[in-house]
Amino acid sequence: MRRTLWFLLRLGLVIALAVWVAQRPGTIRLDWQGYIIQTEVGVVALALLALGVVAYALVRLVLLVWRSPRRLGAGRRTSRRTRGYQALSQGLLAVAAGDGPAATRLATKAEGLLNEPALTLLLSAQAAQLAGDEALAATHFTAMRERGAMLKRPDMAFVGLRGLALQALAAGDTQGALALVREAGALRPKARWPLVTQLDLQARAGDWTAASATLDALTSVKALPADTLRRHRAAVLVERSRAAEAGGALDQALSLARKAHDLEPGSVPAAVQAARLLAGTGSARAATRALEQAWRLTPHPTLAVAWGRAGEKAGDAADPLARVKRLEALVALDPSVPEAHVALANAATEARLWGLARGHLTRALTARPSARVYRLLAAVALAEHGPGAEERGHLASAAKAPPDPAWVCGTCGGVNAAWGALCSHCGGFDTLVWRVPGGTAPGGTAKGADAETMGFLPPPEPPAGDGTGGGLARLSARLPSFPLGGTLGGTLGGLLPGKRSPGAS
Ligand SMILES: [Zn+2]
Structure with missing residues (x-):
């Protein structure tokens, strides 16, 4: 609409000018070097207009020829970028699909076409890991770390450090991993991954003072x-x-x-x-x-x-009768709790009060059948009457009774004889849960539920695997997945050593 108006306006101006010239007739005479040109004013105006149009067309032509190489170059660059990003996205898909050779080929292609070191190096590293070439992957991660520092790109350096740290963990180099994790944490103090990994590594090393400091940092950034x-x-x-x-x-x-x-x-x-x-x-x-x-x-x-x-x-020397007295007070706190009766029965057995022991064990059994309680009844029968049918009967019941709860690792499912901040099987930090091994914990009353979680440990998780490598599975699970494909965490399963005994209990 505006263009049409503008055109009409210009057309009007030209017509007005033409009318104006036509209404003022006259001649123009040019006398130059013996040549004499004499013509109407209107003809001169027309000739000048034609000359202007030709000159304009010429200038446009010259400019077009002058600029064309640069335009061609820009077109080529755009096409390079497009092809580069295409290779990059196809490479990411290849990584996600687990196609190592294709990922490697596309990574090389993207690297040649694009000037995006953060992305192409990461893709190359992941492709190398898919191909099982950890040394090459390490080279790429190191390049990310160094170029990230050089280019003042902490995000790039952070990803490089994370890749190197996960490699160090997989190789069992916990000291090296800790140093890398600290460096990554310094780049991004609010990131959760470095702090959580640092806590895990410090705990596994038994460095509780350092773990305390890391917990302070985790608290200040509200990472957990x-x-x-x-x-x-x-x-x-x-x-x-x-x-x-x-x-x-x-x-x-x-x-x-x-x-x-x-x-x-x-x-x-x-x-x-x-x-x-x-x-x-x-x-x-x-x-x-x-x-x-x-x-x-x-x-x-x-x-x-x-x-x-x-x-x-x-x-x-322990006084068994005094113990019985104290435990009677514990039973009195809440007689519905079977564990109080079991403890009192134990003390009564030590004091050779067989009737008392049997009575409280029987009361404990009314709450729920327990292999441990049947074994204690068998021990009482053996101590009082010697081997016989009563003892055998209790032992047979014990064999049929459901298992008793124990300190079970929420990560590897391993049963620990006593509580420790580290699982004695996988070395995982703060993973032990008081529950029935293998199966589900006995639920029901609020107290029963408390006994499962102990108010101290995480709620039971399904046991993972056969008790080996669970710590790393857990560590990997805690780490946020890699921005591209997440294969780094995924390829590490079962590789972390560092089995440690828990502290004395
Ligand atoms: Zn464990």
Whole structure:
């Protein structure tokens, strides 16, 4: 519309000019070197117009010829970029499809066509890993790390460092991995992956003080849910307390254990550790209070055993009758808890009070059948009457009864004899859950549910594999997947060594 108006306006102007010239007739005379040209004004105006049109056309032609090589070059560059990005996207698809040779070919092609080192190097590294060439992948990751630093591109350097760190983990070089993870963390202090990996590595190395500092950093960037952080913190505090106790620093050990208990009052290891140290200082009542607090949240057999011993002085011979008395108080707290009856029956067996022991074991069985309780009944029968039908009957029931809960690793499914912040099978940090191995935990009452999670450990996860390499599977699972394809985490399954025994329990 506007173009049409503009055209009409210009046409009007030309017509007006023509009319204006036509209304003012006259001649123009040119006398030059003996030539005389004489003509009408209108003819001259027309000739000038024609000359202008020809000159304009000539200038356009010259410009077109002048600019054409540059235009051709720009077209070629655009086409190169298009082909480069095409190769890149096809390469990513090849990586995702697990097609190593195609990924390698497309990576080389993209690298030749594009000036996008972050993307092409990453694709090349992933292609090399797919082809099983870790050394070549390392070269690409190192190039990313160095060029990222040179080009002031922390994102690129970060991805390179992450690739190198995962390679170091896969190769079992935990020290090297820790250094790389720290470097990556310095580039992006708020990123979750470096801190979580650092915590895992420090825990696996038993460096609890460093793990504490990492937990502080994780807390400040809110990288993990608050309850997970609290649970991890309590686990680290219990391990620090155990280490301090082993080193003879009892005051420090007690202070750390109390911190853990205050942080997670339902935590069995924290309460037991705090109670044992409190009892050692002669504060039997404070010890019992800590155990009671945990017991009400988590009626765990270890708490009952600690409760029975809370009043004993170190070095004195244990008084079985005094234990029976103390455990009767525990039963009185909540007679519906089977574990209290089992603990009391154990103490009664030590005191050779067979009838009392049998009575409480039978009461424990009314809550749910338990192989452990049947075995205890068999032991009582054996001690009281010697081998016979009664003992055999209990043992047969034990064989048929469902298994009892234990400290099961939520990652590898391995059963640990005692709680430790590290799984004794896979070395995973803070993975132990009190539940029935293999199957599902006995549910039902709120207390039963508490006993499964202990208020200390993560909810049960399905056991992964046969107990080997679970730590890495877990570590890999914790790492956010690689931005492109995610094969780095995926190819590492079952490669991380670092099986460590948990701390003394
Ligand atoms: Zn494990």
